Each structure stands twice: as C-alpha cells, then as structure tokens.
Amino acid sequence: MHKTHSAPLVLVDGSSYLFRAFHGMPPLTNSKGQDTGAVYGVVNMLRSLVKDYNPTEMVVVFDAKGKTFRDDIYKEYKANRPPMPDELRSQIAPLHVIVEAMGFPMIVHDGVEADDVIGTLSRQASESGRACVISTGDKDMAQLVDDNVTLINTMTRTTMDKAGVIEKFGVPAELIIDYLALKGDKVDNIPGVPGVGDKSAVAMLNGIGGIHAIYDNLDDIAALDFRGAKTMAKKMEAHKEQALLSYELATIVTDLALPFSIEELQLKALDKAVLREQFANLEFKKWLAEVSDQGQAYVEDATNNNSPLENTGNSENSDSDPSTIDRDQYQIILDDGDFLTLIDKLQAATLVAVDTETTSLDYMQAELVGISFAFAANDACYVPVAHDYPDAPEQLDRQYVLNALKPILESASIKKVGQHIKYDQNVLANYDIDLQGVVCDTMLASYVLNSVATRHDMDSLSLKYLGHKCISFEEIAGKGAKQLTFNQLDIDISGKYAAEDADVTYRLFETLTELLAREEKLTDILETIETPLSRVISKMEQTGVLIDAQMLGQQSQTLATRILELEKQVHEMAGETFNLGSTKQLQHILFEKMGLPVIKKTPKGAPSTSEDVLQELANEYKLPALITQYRGLTKLKNTYTDKLPKMINHRTNRVHTSYHQAVTATGRLSSSDPNLQNIPIRTDEGRQVRQAFIPRPGYKIVAADYSQIELRIMAHLSKDEGLLKAFNQGKDIHTATASEIFSVPTDEVSTNQRRSAKAINFGLIYGMSAFGLSKQLHISRHDAQQYMDTYFARYPGVLDYMEATRETAKSCGYVSTVFGRRLYLPDINASNGARRKGAERAAINAPMQGTAADIIKKAMIDVAAWIDTLNDDSVSMIMQVHDELVFEIKEEHLVTRKDKICELMQQCVSLSVPLEVEAGVGMNWDEAH
CATH class of the missing domain: 3.30.420.10 (Ribonuclease H-like superfamily/Ribonuclease H)
Incomplete structure (x- = not known):
C-alpha cells in the first residue's frame, strides 16, 4: 500500500531555468558590476513554485560540469551551443548557495544531465502513484508526462498534462522521443532525419507508430497525407543510423541508481543568515527585507498575522545584543x-x-x-x-x-x-x-x-x-x-x-x-x-525665489495658442487627426503611414518615438520636427508656466524648490518641485520663462556662471601643455582649438571652424565618438575622425589622460575627482559591449563633471560664509543651476557684492589654470544670464 501525499513531488530543472532567466531577464547588475539577473530569475521561479504547490519534497537539479554519456555516443552533441558567457558563469556559485540556504535539496550528478535525474525521480514517483510536477522550460521533458506527471513552465505560467502534450506536439507523450529523433533538435544538435519537419513527423508517428515501427513499415509512408510522403521512405532509409542515434540521444534516462530516495528530499528550514549575506551582496532589497524580519514569511505566501512592529531577531537575547x-x-x-x-x-x-x-x-x-x-x-x-x-x-x-x-x-x-x-x-x-x-x-x-x-x-x-x-x-x-x-x-x-x-x-x-x-x-x-x-x-x-505669476499666465495663453497651431499643422501634414500624446498612434502615423525610417526600437520591438529619435528624424523630415516642437512647448506649459504660479507659498509669496545632494551619480545637485535645472535656455520660450524669475523691489538679479569649467578641469587633469598654455594665456579655448585643428592663425578662424572646435572640445569630454561628431556637425565620419585625430595630435596629454583613466576605472572600478570623491562604474568591466562602452564614456566625463560639482559646492560654502559676515539683507543666494549661482542683490551694493561673489567663486579652489566667472545683472533671470 502506497503512502498518500497531499502535495506533489516538485522536480526543478535548475539548468533550464538558469539559461532561460539569463537570456530572458534584463541585464541586472549590482553596484559592484556583478551580474545578478539569472539568479534573480531562478530564485523568483522557486518562490512561485513553493507558493503554488506548497510541497514537502522538492529538489533542484543542475547539470554537472564535464562530459556525459551522450558526448561519448555522439561527439557533436550540443556542439552548436556557444561557450557559457562569463556573465552567466559568475552567477552559478551564488545561485547554488542561495538554493541550499532556501532549504531546497540540490543535486548535481556527474556523467548525466539534469534531465536524467529528473526522469528517474519522476518515474519513481509515478510508479508509486505519487503526483509529480516537473518545473522546466525544456520541451524534451514532455516524454516524461503520464497520468501522474505534469510539466509546468513557471516563467510562462503554463502547465502540460497528457492532453497538453498532444495539443502542443500533435503526438502523445510516449511518442515524444520518436518525434525528437525524426525532427532533430538544433539546440542540442540532435541530427534527426534531414527533410523531416513537424508535419511529416506527426503524420508518420500517428499513421504508423514509433520510429522502430516506421522502419519496419517504410512502404506505408507513401500513402500518408503530407507533402513529400512519396519520397520520404528513401530519406528515412538513407539516414536510418542517424535517426536511431538521435533516438538514443533524445531519450531521457529513467533508471539511474541514485544514492537517495524521494523521502530524503524534504524541504529544510531557511538559513536566514546565509540568505541575508547573499541578498545583501546581490542587492535584492525586497528579499533582504523579508529574511531580515521574522514577521515576514519568505518562501510562503501565508498571511502575516504578526504586527509590523514586532521585534526582529531573537527577543530572548535582545537585551544582551544591542545589534x-x-x-x-x-x-x-x-x-x-x-x-x-x-x-x-x-x-x-x-x-x-x-x-x-x-x-x-x-x-x-x-x-x-x-x-x-x-x-x-x-x-x-x-x-x-x-x-x-x-x-x-x-x-x-x-x-x-x-x-x-x-x-x-x-x-x-x-x-x-x-x-x-x-x-x-x-x-x-x-x-x-x-x-x-x-x-x-x-x-x-x-x-x-x-x-x-x-x-x-x-x-x-x-x-x-x-x-x-x-x-x-x-x-x-x-x-x-x-x-x-x-x-x-x-x-x-x-x-x-x-x-x-x-x-x-x-x-x-x-x-x-x-x-x-x-x-x-x-x-x-x-x-x-x-x-x-x-x-x-x-x-x-x-x-526661495520671487515669481511673476501674471507674466507666466500670459505665457501660458501664448503657448496654448501656439500648441494648438502646431497640432493643426501636424494633423494636416499627417492627413488625419490623431492623439499626439498616444505613442501607438504616433508610431502608426510616422512609421506605417508615412514610412519614415525606424531609428531605434523599444524593448518590445516597436519603433521608438523617443525624444532623441524624433530629433534625429527632424533633421530630414518636417513632421517629426513639428512634433518635437509640440512636445517641447507642451512640457514647458505643463511643467512651468501653468504650474509655477500654483507653487507660490502663501506665507512668503515665493517659490521654494528642494535641492537634492544624494541623487546624481557624479555629485551634481538636482532640484524638484519645481525642477529649476531643466528650464530650457536655448529656446525663446524657455528664456521667457526665466524672465518670470524676478527680484524683490530695490534689488537686481545677478547670475554668476563658471566659464568652460569642465574644459579647464580637463586641462588640469590631463596636464596637456597646449590646453594649459591656452587657458593660462586667457585665450578663447574654442578659437585656439580651431586654430590647431584647421592650421589657421587664430585671427583667421571662421565662425564654422570655431563651432566645430567647440563641438569637439565638449564632445570629447562626454566621450563622443567620430560617428557622434559626424552627426552633430553634419560631416562624413571620415572627416570627423580626421578632426579628432588632429585634436589628439595637437593635445596628446588629453589622449594619454583618457587612456589612463579608462585603465584606472577598469582596475579599480571607480574614478575620482580632483578632491577625491569616488565615482563608481558598475559596468566598466561588463562583457556586454554597449554597457561597457557607456561606462568607459562615463569614466572620462565623471571626474570632470564631479570636480565641477565639488568646485561649485565649495564656492557656495565660501559665498554663504561671507554673506553671513555681512549681517544684513544686501545679498541672498536664491538658486543654483549646474555651474551657475543666482543672487538677489540690493541695488546700492550691486557692484561691490557682485565683484566679491566672482572673486570668491574664482578663488575657492586652486587648479593649474585659472577659474573664470562671468556675472550678469538684470531685472530678471534671463537678463542676468
């Protein structure tokens, strides 16, 4: 008499899920650049299984390293598979540790595949009348399905019983090995019979029987109803040895001599200490929270009846353990x-x-x-x-x-x-x-x-x-x-x-x-x-800062009129009305109806309508240009002209933003509610918004801005003689660069040449490639590369600095500002080329942007300390935007206070080149900038 079980035996194909999670999950990494996506995917799947089946016996099976008996049978077995990526290999060890710490028995059996261990255990369970669930994404496992054994694909949330096998493959479970032997399997490099596909395999198996029956009755194939039936017998005969080999390769072993019984596969208690260590390292914060709190169930979905205020840890030793x-x-x-x-x-x-x-x-x-x-x-x-x-x-x-x-x-x-x-x-x-x-x-x-x-x-x-x-x-x-x-x-x-x-x-x-x-x-x-x-x-x-609400109200009305005009133009050009805010409708108009080129796709494969895509299309096509204008004005209206008047504090009659010191990776400040960092300065409409930032009566707005600070920092960091000389002699750096690149005297540099030099100067700071420069300057990639080559020939210290910085970043995992702030680059050694290149570009720019952030922070501290010594209300620091400080200064003290601010900003640090501050004065922020 068999022992009855309320819960099924759950067998997990760990290797299948490891590969599928790796390829199916986004490329997750922790802050140290360690790949974590495959671990996350498998652990998530295990949690789902426990929630769904509440098993008492469950095992996770992984493939062992090295060859199996199938490699001895057929040297080309799985030969098509590429080597395991390092990003995946590095996740195997922590995953194994986590699986065991979650209380799951784990099997890695030498000389066979995970499939064979699972096949043997499922056969044992079925023969004892025990329900068994195999969790896998591998279609080969369909051969194990019977009255007691079902498959579940936890990633797609689909199950497969005997009827499901027939529905999916067209043949019953007992013919799946034959089906694979005939059709072959490209993933495992099982050869099969050339010329046999899904329809012909199904027709032969259902019409005649298994592969051995087919070879005993080859003449019967011609009478079957599938394309090529009349010539199939000849193909089968020619490839008989290959077909039988394929049958052997596709057969999952179900009679291994395993050194344990199903009853020994009991789930164990969680090892929370190990899980805390692993989840903290991998930065799985939600799961770390769960195993850090006794009040939270981890692998169970039971209702937590404990108060969230109950003690964590062991209350018996809390008095003696302050941790x-x-x-x-x-x-x-x-x-x-x-x-x-x-x-x-x-x-x-x-x-x-x-x-x-x-x-x-x-x-x-x-x-x-x-x-x-x-x-x-x-x-x-x-x-x-x-x-x-x-x-x-x-x-x-x-x-x-x-x-x-x-x-x-x-x-x-x-x-x-x-x-x-x-x-x-x-x-x-x-x-x-x-x-x-x-x-x-x-x-x-x-x-x-x-x-x-x-x-x-x-x-x-x-x-x-x-x-x-x-x-x-x-x-x-x-x-x-x-x-x-x-x-x-x-x-x-x-x-x-x-x-x-x-x-x-x-x-x-x-x-x-x-x-x-x-x-x-x-x-x-x-x-x-x-x-x-x-x-x-x-x-x-x-x-805070004073805002002219009436002016903004008028701007909103003007913007609303312009937005409606643009919307009408877009509809006329598109030949139909549609919702400009609908991504789906915009995709239809641009890429289906008008046939514009697809620049980039979304993660789901749809044509992207992102801002950078529309801007690129706008260089060639008018409709995307109009849509870009429409978006820009709509955002300006919704974010600033409509919203700012509503944000005026009733007590102070001013707008009070929040500055954030701990948001950007590089050390720059950011702001919100409202975001003062993003008000456009290159458009008339953006500058008009700045005109609404005004001083109180008797005061003027003063905007003090560091000039070309990141280029100056580049000169300091790279120690390039040409850059140091240009800045120390007070030359216009873009004109000096143009003179070097185009081999013309500085007084003969044209506007276009200076513009090109400016694009190169700033582009290199941000790691721009020749391709990016060519797009920005609308020149050939060849010409762009020549410009860059000439630049590095004239300023060799810059190239040396860039190469040294990349190497430092790769070896240390971070770069530093002049003052020692560390800027970590998790992707700097990623095997994914795009992520690695992005980190390399950041490695070049981050020390300059981070140093610029440190400099203006030091300036703010020095200026604020000086303001405190005045002990009056003659000057107030009211805004910080990137490399700019904005003040309200009493008119009678305007010149002296402005000059002192510039002096303090220029002298707050000492670099190899002088810092230069330009200060403007006006009755509003736009005038002062």
Missing part, C-alpha cells in the same frame, strides 16, 4: 516628568540622533507632529505633540516642547546626526529654531561612500548596512488616497516607528563613519563639503 533592534525598549514621552528627564539627558549628551515627524513632505507646509531622539542602540524615544485622532492621549504642548528644546537644538556643542537632516532643519526653521551642531547626515555619508551602491533613503540604508527592515510608513498609515497623515496615527504604533527612525539613524552613523574612516579623502568630502553645504542649501531653500 538587534528591540522596539519594546523605546520610550514614548507623554508627561512633563519624563520630558524634563529627557531634557537633562540631551543637555548631557555628546551625540544624539534627531528626527522630526510632520504632516507633509513639503518642508514649507509641514507642521511638526513629534520629534524623536536616539542616544545609543535601542536607547530611543519619541515626543508626540500634535496627534489629533479621536481618543488620542493628552500630549505635551508643542510650543512648550519647542521652547525647551530650542537651546539644545541650537547648541553647536551638542552634536547631532540625522537622516536627510536638511528637511528637519527646514521644518524647525519654520518654528524659529536654527538647528546647529550637525556633524553628519547619514544619507550624505552613504552617498559619499558610494553614490551608486544603493538608494540613500533610510529604509534602503538600513537593509544594506544593518540588515534590518524598518517599519515602512505605508505599514502604519496605509496607501494611496486613504493614506493617513502622521498626526492621524495611533501614538503607540507611530511612536515606535518614529523612535526606530532615530535608532536606525544612530546605528547608520556609527556604521557609515567607520567605513568612511578607511578613506581619508572621502571623510574630508563629507565633513568639508557635503555636511556644511546642507546648511547652505537649507537657507537657500527657505529664501
């Missing part, structure tokens, strides 16, 4: 006695982590709901002051709390750390508290350590560096339109969330500063550039 976060040790302060004790503790502290909880992400609108502090691991508290949900407990008065905290928060001697502490600084500034004594922002510490290793939000950093999954805001507040604001949340729940933020921040500070301490230059960048800059930016954000 384990114990939320039960957090304190929620509701009465005056506990608060006064906290004040005493803060006054005695040498270092404290600070975090605010508010009603909004907009620092100008946010109202303080509470504030949390951490003094050491697990030593954290939360002071609620404005939770106002029904039945909320009585809390301390917000103003009372802030008055008591003000001298502590403003004390420079009590050191503070925070996560994105600029936000907290801005919020506190709204309550007349000037947060001082900030020694570290953990977001910036992570960014300086490696800007591309991870996102730099708290949840991501906690997972990466602490292996801890923080309580997410959505877990306690909900999602979407029904999401509650912090003041509406239960204090018992939100208090642990808030205190955890401070606790995690404190721990991150300790971890990250220890990592940074190994690299003196990185610590210096954090302490002398990023941390002090955060305070400068905070003040700039609070100052």
